[in-house]
Amino acid sequence: xxxxxxxxxxxxxxxxxxxxxxxxxxxxxxxxxxxxxxxxxxxxxxxxxxxxxxxxxxxxxxxxxxxxxxxxxxxxxxxxxxxxxxxxxxxxxxxxxxxxxxxxxxxxxxxxxxxxxxxxxxxxxxxxxxxxxxxxxxxxxxxxxxxxxxxxxxxxxxxxxxxxxxxxxxxxxxxxxxxxxxxxxxxxxxxxxxxxxxxxxxxxxxxxxxxxxxxxxxxxxxxxxxxxxxxxxxxxxxxxxxxxxxxxxxxxxxxxxxxxxxxxxxxxxxxxxxxxxxxxxxxxxxxxxxxxxxxxxxxxxxxxxxxxxxxxxxxxxxxxxxxxxxxxxxxxxxxxxxxxxxxxxxxxxxxxxxxxxxxxxxxxxxxxxxxxxx
Numbered sequence: 530x531x532x533x534x535x536x537x538x539x540x541x542x543x544x545x546x547x548x549x550x551x552x553x554x555x556x557x558x559x560x561x562x563x564x565x566x567x568x569x570x571x572x573x574x575x576x577x578x579x580x581x582x583x584x585x586x587x588x589x590x591x592x593x594x595x596x597x598x599x600x601x602x603x604x605x606x607x608x609x610x611x612x613x614x615x616x617x618x619x620x621x622x623x624x625x626x627x628x629x630x631x632x633x634x635x636x637x638x639x640x641x642x643x644x645x646x647x648x649x650x651x652x653x654x655x656x657x658x659x660x661x662x663x664x665x666x667x668x669x670x671x672x673x674x675x676x677x678x679x680x681x682x683x684x685x686x687x688x689x690x691x692x693x694x695x696x697x698x699x700x701x702x703x704x705x706x707x708x709x710x711x712x713x714x715x716x717x718x719x720x721x722x723x724x725x726x727x728x729x730x731x732x733x734x735x736x737x738x739x740x741x742x743x744x745x746x747x748x749x750x751x752x753x754x755x756x757x758x759x760x761x762x763x764x765x766x767x768x769x770x771x772x773x774x775x776x777x778x779x780x781x782x783x784x785x786x787x788x789x790x791x792x793x794x795x796x797x798x799x800x801x802x803x804x805x806x807x808x809x810x811x812x813x814x815x816x817x818x819x820x821x822x823x824x825x826x827x828x829x830x831x832x833x834x835x836x837x838x839x840x841x842x843x844x845x846x847x848x849x850x851x852x853x854x855x856x857x858x859x860x861x862x863x864x865x866x867x868x869x870x871x872x873x874x875x876x877x878x879x880x881x882x883x884x885x886x887x888x889x890x891x892x893x894x895x896x897x898x899x900x901x902x903x
Contacts, residue, residue, distance in 0.1 A: 594659070597678035597689075598666030605636065605689060607682050610644060617646055624697065624752075633692065642677060643693070647686040658686055664742070665767050672733030674755060674765040693755035693763050698726060702751055702821055717859035721903045722760050723818050724873070728898050729762030730754055734811060735891040737764075738804045742772050745802050749810035750790045751817055771802060789813065789825025789839075793883055805885045808894065812880025816843050819873055821857030840881045847874055869902040876901075 595604050613634040614621055624631035629647040636642060662679045669675070680687040695701070704715040718726070730749070737744040746753075746764065753766040792809035795802075813824045816839050822828060827836040837845075846855050852874045853867055876897050882888050889897070 593680075593682035594655075595678065595680040596659075596663070596666075598663075599675065599677045602636070602638070602640065602677055605678060605680060607680050607685070607687070609637070610634070610680060610687055610689075614644055631690075641692040643690040645688040645690065647688065655681060655686075661767075661772075662688070664772060665744070668737070668740075668744075670733055670736045672729040672762055672764060673736065674763045676767070690765065693765070694758045695756040695760065697752045697765075698754040698756060698762070698818070699751040701756065702818065703823070717821075717857070717861065718760070719861050719863065720865045720869075723860070724869070724898075724901055724903045726754070726756070726760065726762045727815055727818060727873075728895070730764060730811065730814065731891060731895045731898055733762070733764040734807055735895050738807070738891050743804065745771050745804055746807050746810075747771065747802050748787060748790075749807055749814055750787050751814060754814070787825070789823065792885065794885055803885065804890070805888045808880050808888045808891060809882075809885075811891070811894070812877045812888075813840060815873065815877035815880065816840065816855075819857065819860075819870070819877075820855050821859055840878075843874055843881075844878055847871075847878055864903065866902050872897075872901050 593607070595606055597604050611617070613636065614632045617630075617632060621632040621634065622630050623633045623643065629645050632644045632646070634642055634644045658681065659679075662676065666676045666678070674693060675691040676688060677691060678689045680689070701715070701718055734746065734749070737746065746767065748766060749764070753764065755763045755765045757763060790810040790813045792806045795806060816822075817824050820839065820843075822839055824839045827838055828842075829835065830837050830842075843855060846852055852871050855874065856865070856870060876894065879887075879889055879897075880894060
């Protein structure tokens with residue numbers, strides 16, 4: 530059917546108008562994108578100080594912000610860490626801490642470090658991450674592992690710690706030694722060494738709790754205590770650590786920690802992390818060190834075969850004056866004095882009191898431990 534000439538004219542005009550409009554719209558979008566792209570790049574560079582990495586394997590990685598807290602170290606960039614850890618090879622894993630894996634790496638200047646790659650959910654954002662790291666990076670105490678620096682790009686968060694030679698206390702209590710550490714032959718820790726480790730952890734926690742801005746660790750446990758070549762203790766893994774600001778005695782935060790070490794108030798719905806929560810975890814650690822029993826694994830009583838928790842068992846044995854029965858069967862008896870064991874367990878039960886306000890402060894704990902006979 531033929532179309533009337535007037536209608537043909539209208540359709541032709543409409544088509545021409547649509548085509549012209551489409552052309553101009555396309556030109557506008559292209560020009561706008563070209564105009565805005567440099568601005569977005571400049572803002573990204575200003576905010577993240579990023580630069581592309583050359584090389585076939587690293588071409589899609591960009592370096593964000595990094596910092597070192599040790600004046601003897603240069604800044605360590607993300608491409609360096611990727612090379613030093615062979616792109617975070619599983620062969621170099623030496624630990625599995627809170628929120629991430631830990632790798633062994635040797636820097637260009639010959640210094641061996643522990644590199645922790647945090648998971649995506651370890652921190653809410655980069656600002657919080659940087660604030661925590663800058664605070665923790667200033668901590669200098671013999672019994673606390675040094676945070677040497679950090680590196681961040683995109684969603685990746687990397688912490689660089691000093692490397693502690695003998696690995697975790699957990700490895701030495703239970704013979705879970707790794708070839709990555711200098712543990713050629715596992716030997717049970719003697720009594721004097723165990724007491725000194727406890728004293729070192731207590732000193733480190735006391736220091737943290739008595740800073741001008743106190744720090745709560747929130748995850749004291751055997752695998753977070755590292756031992757150097759002299760078996761001196763160093764508190765590690767600050768993935769859950771929080772600062773106490775102002776006159777607070779607690780931090781309002783999501784309760785966190787490890788089952789078996791967590792104080793009962795955390796398990797019963799408390800929404801505040803406290804210093805006495807750290808004290809409870811420390812008391813559990815003391816019991817673990819003297820008994821060689823994992824606190825998150827209930828065990829059966831010999832008398833009635835009923836399961837009992839480590840903390841409850843210690844309290845029961847202390848009440849019955851049967852503390853020596855709790856001593857690790859692998860612990861050498863040389864130099865082991867009953868009065869020392871009794872006092873050790875007494876201090877541990879004080880720290881693990883069910884009622885938070887009756888637990889001693891870490892400063893008092895340090896003084897009590899100094900009185901143990903070894």
